[in-house]
Amino acid sequence: MDFQAMADGLAAAVLAVDGIRSCPWLTDKIDPPPGGGFFVVGELEISYDETFHRGLDSVMVTCRLYTSRADERTGWATLRALQAGSGPRSLKAAIETDRTLGGACKTLIVRRVKGDGLYQAAGVDYFGARYDVQVWGAG
């Protein structure tokens, strides 16, 4: 599995949600649009050799979602809306629309969102949450 292609695929998939910008690598240049969110593909925890002969690897990808803290009520409401499990503003649904991310992996599932809270990047405060996305791909 090409891990950068996988990250590119995740960052591209969330753009289907209105008001989302994304980055396929860990960055501190966070730029959520007004009423929207900024999605960052972060750390990888890779488990090699899920089947024999390098047939399958699995990756737990930690992604981050940031919303603006300029207006607290709007920032939290946006965060909550994007955490929906389904619907037009659901990041989970957007990522799982094509579970192969355009051929970059074999399948995936957005397992959970956690860590709602205040985050700081480059000295600026944001509301944010962490997504755990499990991805399986060729070894």
Next chain:
Amino acid sequence: MTLTPTVLVNCRNYLAGADLTAFENKLELSASVTDEEVTTFNSGGWKERVGGLKEFGCNADFFWQAADNSMPDDTFWGQLGTATVPFTAIPATGAVGDLAYVSRVLDAEYKQGAPIGKVLSGSAQLKGNWPLGRGLVLHPNGTARTSTANGTAVLVGATLATQALYVTLHVFSVSGTSSPTITVAIQSDDNSGFTSAATVGTFTAATAIGGQTMRVAGAITDTYLRASWTISGTNPSFLFAVAAAVAPL
């Protein structure tokens, strides 16, 4: 003596026309002999035993996938209850000359399932329906063959009159037009140059994904074996594997 442990990340399991290697993450081969007690008053106060009937089995865990006879669901479900399924297990990469366990099996049990959100998995239980032979790979999977040729000579050893040569053929993919066909024969000789090759046996011509077994009763005095294949059709291409072992008749 020094230990060189094997971290099992590379092994091959062929069943009928399926190379299940990239789907499986656990493969367990077990062989046993029944314990028959023959204690008598002359045994000196200790139990005496002889080995009775032998049997073997194989348990496999895998990730589920279905599409055709090269896939685990098609294979384990399609062969369920069949007692003559060609079986090869190789605790290595499957190169020519690698150690291989060879037999035919009863596809006895097939389970599949997973909790929500987990990868759909399965497990299968295979039970031996022939002696389990400990032999060698004669032809590896992964090398496409497009024309008639002979394989590499492998030193397997002679087959006594009380033994048989057990051979498995697994055809994993077939492509081409005008009825692509492959006929695999097993040849023997007393030298690795195969200057006087003799045909030990020939599998039925194969035109589709599938597997076959062959048992040839000893004695076979030649110690070298090789796979030899005849291919016909237009732009034919085959992926297949052959393994052979000597075991009791």
